Amino acid sequence: YIYFISSIYTYFSQGMALSVFIGGWKCHQSSLYFISSETKKWTESRKYCTNKGADLIIINNKEEQDFVKNISGDAKVWIGLTDQSVEGRWKWVDGSNVTFSSSEHLMLIYCALNYSPGWADFPCGNKYKWICEKSIFK
């Protein structure tokens, strides 16, 4: 544990890397991220995250979007965006509204009630990898 802290401190103090992996979680800016290696349905993915005190990732800005593309590569990943409560009305899992256009989410997938080809939403029952996010301040 002490080794972890000291190696993180070294990274930050040298200004060499803004992010490091800690036990499968990647620290980046003010959040910790976990990208799964297995695949689950959207609801199960979310449950995995909430069990760890996190939630599915909420993409707040372009920088975070680029970071996510970077760590997910070509894999389809579930994010914390869904229209499950009101179909067609997209909400992040914290209840906030979406400020991104769909085209900016091309690599990422949403949980949608109805699958409509051409739009980047996928049936919630399909199994994909997922990304959890947890604030380091919580």
Ligand SMILES: [Ca+2]
């Ligand atoms: Ca975020």
